[in-house]
Amino acid sequence: MSNRPRRSVLYMPGSNARALEKARALPADVVILDLEDAVAPDAKATARAQVAAAVTAGGFGHREVVARINGLETPWGMADLAAIAATGPDVILIPKVNKSDDLIAAGRALAEAGTPGRTRVWAMMETPLAMLNAATIAAAAADPATRLSGFVMGTNDLAKETGARLVPGRAPMNSWLMTCLAAARAHGLVIIDGVWNEIADEAGFIRECAEARDMGFDGKTLIHPNQIAGCNAAFSPAETEVAWARKIIAAFEQPENAAKGALQVEGRMVERLHADMARRLVGIAEAIAEREIPAA
Numbered sequence: 001m002s003n004r005p006r007r008s009v010l011y012m013p014g015s016n017a018r019a020l021e022k023a024r025a026l027p028a029d030v031v032i033l034d035l036e037d038a039v040a041p042d043a044k045a046t047a048r049a050q051v052a053a054a055v056t057a058g059g060f061g062h063r064e065v066v067a068r069i070n071g072l073e074t075p076w077g078m079a080d081l082a083a084i085a086a087t088g089p090d091v092i093l094i095p096k097v098n099k100s101d102d103l104i105a106a107g108r109a110l111a112e113a114g115t116p117g118r119t120r121v122w123a124m125m126e127t128p129l130a131m132l133n134a135a136t137i138a139a140a141a142a143d144p145a146t147r148l149s150g151f152v153m154g155t156n157d158l159a160k161e162t163g164a165r166l167v168p169g170r171a172p173m174n175s176w177l178m179t180c181l182a183a184a185r186a187h188g189l190v191i192i193d194g195v196w197n198e199i200a201d202e203a204g205f206i207r208e209c210a211e212a213r214d215m216g217f218d219g220k221t222l223i224h225p226n227q228i229a230g231c232n233a234a235f236s237p238a239e240t241e242v243a244w245a246r247k248i249i250a251a252f253e254q255p256e257n258a259a260k261g262a263l264q265v266e267g268r269m270v271e272r273l274h275a276d277m278a279r280r281l282v283g284i285a286e287a288i289a290e291r292e293i294p295a296a
């Protein structure tokens, strides 16, 4: 797993030129320039041209740039692909993936459209079939032609398609969230949680960020700039966690512990797997700290 921070992942409608411009300065780790559900049918062509121009112009700094296209079976999907793929965003996000064959077809279309090799694919996990097929969809990452490197949960579409309600604590969705998480991790994929729609309910949002972090998500998708700071804070390792991780690493580096598999540190049992986890946590904390140094 990479240490690249992907705490805050902000959607913005590709039709909203002001939002696309603002994205270059907002403190989000990832920006998703959307051509799909945030864009009305009449605005699809304008949004496509604006997103292609924005990706080509660049200027997003450390932010990972994701373009979400319309499904390839929709009237707009192939035109989106033709316009966006060659501009080389970091990631192309494919909505409403149902099965691994969808990613194989998308990979083929991306290759035909001349997509640069560095552009990866993330899959929206947001249909009942995707929940049933999560393991085989994630396993498609073994085929390099799919370019698959991440999952994004689409909890709004899941609610629509299943009837499950979006309630605090998300009991109706927890088994799907954790199934997708396990599938993603089994195949080394990034996984980002769904959105919190209640922009005005900050306390509820912060609670859901903490839940998502504890479940193991890399970050959370967002719909409004006001959600970025709280999300970044929730997904950043706390100072106490970093200090504890450094103690575990240091303990295993002591010459007298070189041959030991388990140790006691400050009254707690730690194993080498905890040292691995500690190194990852410190790596993420350092990557975040580097990102947050103000430019000279």
Ligand SMILES: CC(C)(COP(=O)(O)OP(=O)(O)OC[C@H]1O[C@@H](n2cnc3c(N)ncnc32)[C@H](O)[C@@H]1OP(=O)(O)O)[C@@H](O)C(=O)NCCC(=O)NCCSC(=O)C[C@H](O)C(=O)O
Binding pocket: 010, 011, 012, 013, 018, 019, 020, 022, 023, 034, 037, 038, 124, 126, 153, 154, 155, 156, 157, 158, 194, 195, 222, 223, 224, 225
């Ligand atoms: C929800 C919104 C429509 C609200 O917009 P608005 O009422 O204009 O908000 P504000 O007046 O509070 O905006 C203040 C300023 O911030 C800029 N802004 C707002 N939202 C964004 C954004 N997402 N990215 C960048 N900048 C943003 C405004 O332009 C204002 O700027 P300024 O003029 O300088 O003051 C709007 O927030 C919005 O469109 N959000 C994104 C909606 C979206 O992308 N939805 C699709 C993804 S959600 C989803 O369904 C995921 C998945 O598929 C699933 O199924 O679950």
Ligand SMILES: [Mg+2]
Binding pocket: 037, 095, 124, 126, 154, 156, 157
């Ligand atoms: Mg959706």
